Amino acid sequence: MPKLTAKSATLLVLAALIAVTPFFFPSGYYYRIGALIFVNGLAVTGIVILTGYAGQISLGHAGFAGIGGYACALAPTHLGLHPSLAVVLGAVISGVLAYLVGRPILRLKGYYLAVATLGFGILVSMVLNNERRLTGGPDGIAVPELGLRGLLKDWGLDLTNGEFWYFFCGLVLLIGAWIALNLHQSPSGRALRALHGSEIAAGTVGIDVARVKLQAFVISAVYASVAGSLVALQNKFITPDVAGFMHSIEMVTMAVLGGAGSVLGAIFGAGILTLLPQALTVFAEYEQLVLGLVMMLVMIFLREGLLPSILRKLRGRGE
Amino acid sequence: MTLLSVEGLGIAFGGIKAVHDVSFKVEPGEIVSVIGPNGAGKTTLFNMISGVYQPGSGRVVLEGEDVTGMAPFRLAQRGMSRTFQNLQIFQNMTVLENAISGFHLQEKGPVLADLLHLPSSRRRARAADAGARKLLARVGLERAADREAGNLSYGSLKRLEIARALAMKPKVLLLDEPAAGCNAVETEEIDHLIAEVAASGTAILLVEHDMKMVMRISSHIVVLDHGEKIAEGAPAEVSRNPAVIAAYLGTEEGADADG
Amino acid sequence: MSELLQFLFSGLTVGAVYALVALGFTIIYNASDVVNFAQGEFVMLGGMITWFAHAAGLPLPLAALIAIVATAALGVAINKLAIEPARGAPVVSLIIITIGASVFLQGAAQLVFDKQIHSFPAFSGDTPLRIGGATIQPQSLWVIGGALLVFVGLWLFFTRTLLGRAVLATSNNRLAAQLVGINTNFVMTLSFALSAGIGALAGVLATPITLTAYNVGIGFALKGFAGAMLGGMGNPKGALAGGFLIGLIEALTAGYLSSTYKEAAAFVVILLVLFFMPQGLFGRKSTERV
Known part of the structure; x- marks a missing residue:
């Protein structure tokens, strides 16, 4: 039997989970939760590239999710763009913005990046809250229908709304994971991981550290943006919360909880933190308490994250 | 044209001159060793040449181009690479x-x-x-x-x-104590490797404490003491230089005899 | 003219709060190289605990004292429980830990107190003082005076006392400090207590003007950091000047440009500083050891 590469193994596990889990859904509502996990997983995959591969941090990636989301709300009505193109427009704006913001910030180290990204996220959410005439302010704004489900129906594939978004988001997550895994083993990805290992040594082998950091920042911004677009399109509504500070924190926490170094681990983390509020109805009140606690505990005791630690244990037992 | 030329390089930390007015040249295929007692400024010199520190004075010229204080990745693009005393793996x-x-x-x-x-x-x-x-x-x-x-x-x-x-x-390879912490067999392997690389035309700039190795493989030796160059020349010349013996070799040979 | 003076007064008032936060950042940064993102939560706790104790019937000075001591104790706990166990961790891990502490404290404040906006009476009444056609609240003088007093106190502590010099020595070279017999763990504890206490004091002084709620901390942290960075990370003088400058920039932005986007001023300053003078106004160049 040919040996499975880590990449195909990850993709197979992911695809199998997406395909099989619906058989165990007690009700249609669970499709919605599944789709939410996939969207969060997508955003967190971007964090894996930035934090897990390149070792950089962002506390403002929700800002890019906000841009992606509001692009889907605004571009169709104001520019007459099809919602699917609005997703692309949002991603482009996010990428360009990440480039412009990242250029000065990424020349410097950790703390500055954290603060500047934090400020950037707050700025975006401030604009979304304050520019009422355009964004509807804190109450949010309606988002047009993507229209893909109707198209599929014409082709004879009749899915409920929940089913459609479940499988559609699952597919996008698979593509996102595939891209992130491609990057991992590619020359560009190696450069990112090298600078994570030692910035000084990365320089001596000719890696333009500032440039590749910027690449990682832009790529992860595009992930967050697309995730934000998907949330908006699925809910047909969006509020500035998507760009809020707590959403940025959620993304980072999901990534480090599952294991920022691995795509599957991070998606696993996204799954746990998305399910938690569903399982505990009182969770809403404790959300910040729990998120903060998880961030501290994981960084102190399980720096690799949950999934890699579990796998290591299992492997250790097997040998 | 000289491959690598270090011209009057110096740097001070908090008013203390760590390296002062050091000059030497490196030609293709040469093995040039920088030696000196601990704290003589060898690694600091390396860090300036390889762009990790901005020199306070002087120039580094690589194939006729002034590359003083250039970022390490740009130096890499121009053919300079290095290893680190405390490993950067x-x-x-x-x-x-x-x-x-x-x-x-x-x-x-x-x-x-x-x-x-x-x-x-x-x-x-x-x-x-x-x-x-x-x-x-x-x-x-x-x-x-x-x-x-x-x-x-x-x-x-x-x-x-x-x-x-x-x-x-690389055209120039800076090796910062490549044999430190290695046993005799490993040292010999590294020794052969360096000679082989130099034979292929790469210039080697070496900081090393193992005097036997330095004397055996170097084509040229630069001696630093308290951040200043006190001597340079072929291994045989340098080892006879009274200033060098006073500053360095006397103590180091004693240490070597122990090991 | 009186309009400008009015803006300057309000800028100096908020600037004093930011300066206190920036000083708090600086103390911990110097002692441990950690940037403590929970710094703003100390301000929040100072305000919230004082409000809570005062509302429970305690006299205001006692309530304030309890708030400052309790917050200082929390600061020490954060150091012991979250930061010391992670010594030597990469910067990214430390950022996540202190941000985690910040989010945790917000969550805890929500549960222990509530999600409402609170205040308590100003220390010397609400009758504004008239100066040159503009007015200033007596409480503003408390805040500005407090910041200056803390700065002078810190300066005396660091230059005139043995303990203060031990802290400075630790910040210069931890290992060397240990070798000459300085208990660096104690220095860390002291730094967190001092920093948290100063943050809480800022909260106590500012709340009658700025009001407080469980979620005000992150804004203070962001602006305090902007101030510390503008002044030059790790430099107390810079932190003081930087904090006041951020306050002034914010007030002038609010007055002449847009009050909705005054919050953005700090962020723009961060970006400009990064662009044009990463070392800050009073900063020194740092050299990485290899």
Whole structure:
């Protein structure tokens, strides 16, 4: 039997989970939760590239999710763009913005990046809250229908709304994971991981550290943006919360909880933190308490994250 | 044209002159060693030449181009590479990946091709992979290729770092104590490796405490004491120089006899 | 003219709060190289605990004292429980830990107190003082005076006392400090207590003007950091000047440009500083050891 590469193994596990889990859904509502996990997983995959591969941090990636989301709300009505193109427009704006913001910030180290990204996220959410005439302010704004489900129906594939978004988001997550895994083993990805290992040594082998950091920042911004677009399109509504500070924190926490170094681990983390509020109805009140606690505990005791630690244990037992 | 020329290089930390007015030249295929007692400023000198520190005064000229204080990655593009006294290995990667990253300048390409796993990206990665395996074989690490770099022995990591630097086919290679912490067998292996690399035309600039090794392989020696150059010349000349003996060799030979 | 003076007064008032936060950042940064993102939560706790104790019937000075001591104790707990166990961790891990502490404290404040906006009476009444056609609240003088007093106190502590010099020595070289017999763990504890206490004091002084709620901390942290960075990370003088400058920039932005986007001023300053003078106004160049 040919040996499975880590990449195909990850993709197979992911695809199998997406395909099989619906058989165990007690009700249609669970499709919605599944789709939410996939969207969060997508955003967190971007964090894996930035934090897990390149070792950089962002506390403002929700800002890019906000841009992606509001692009889907605004571009169709104001520019007459099809919602699917609005997703692309949002991603482009996010990428360009990440480039412009990242250029000065990424020349410097950790703390500055954290603060500047934090400020950037707050700025975006401030604009979304304050520019009422355009964004509807804190109450949010309606988002047009993507229209893909109707198209599929014409082709004879009749899915409920929940089913459609479940499988559609699952597919996008698979593509996102595939891209992130491609990057991992590619020359560009190696450069990112090298600078994570030692910035000084990365320089001596000719890696333009500032440039590749910027690449990682832009790529992860595009992930967050697309995730934000998907949330908006699925809910047909969006509020500035998507760009809020707590959403940025959620993304980072999901990534480090599952294991920022691995795509599957991070998606696993996204799954746990998305399910938690569903399982505990009182969770809403404790959300910040729990998120903060998880961030501290994981960084102190399980720096690799949950999934890699579990796998290591299992492997250790097997040998 | 001189390959590497160091002209009056100096730096001060908090008013204290760590290195002062040091000049020397390195030609292709030469092995130039910088020696001196601990704290003489050897590593500081290396850090200035390789762009890690901005020199306070003086110039570094590489093939006629002033590269003083240039960022390490730009120096790498111009053919200068280095290893580190206290090892700078990518601990988060395998041994093979560490070696491959030495090929960065050859394997890098459009990031979009890498994201989409296009044939061009795979071709670049395959070439680097093959080159890296050859290099690992050359430094005797081919069987450790898939191990986590962090799990290697100290001597192996030293060789891995040299392999990574060699991957760039540098014109000048700065080696900061390549044999430190290695046993006699490992030292001899590194010794051969350095001679071999120099024979292929690469200039070597070496900081090393193992005097026997320095005397054996150097074509030229620069002696530092308290941040200043006190002597330079062929190994035989330097070892007879009274100033050098006073500053350095006397104490070091005693230490050597113990080891 | 009186309009400008009015803006300057309000800028100096908020600037004093930011200066206190920036000083708190600086103390911990110097002692441990950690940037403590929970710094703003100390301000929040100072305000919230004082409000809570005062509302429970305690006299205001006692309530304030309890708030400052309790917050200082919390600061020490954060150091012991979250930061010391992670010594030597990469910067990214430390950022996540202190941000985690910040989010945790917000969550805890929500549960222990509530999600409402609170205040308590100003120390010397609400009758504004008239100066040159503009007015200033007596409480503003408390805040500005407090910041200056803390700065002078810190300066005396660091230059005139043995303990203060031990802290400075630790910040210069931890290992060397240990070798000459300085208990660096104690220095860390002291730094967190001092820093948290100063943050809480800022909260106590500012709440009658700025009001407080469980979620005000992150804004203070961001602006305090902007101030510390503008002044030059690790430099107390810079932190003081930087904090006041950020306050003034914010007030002038609010007055002449847009009050909705005054919050953005700090962020723009961060970006400009990064662009044009990464070392800050009073900063020194740092050299990485290899």
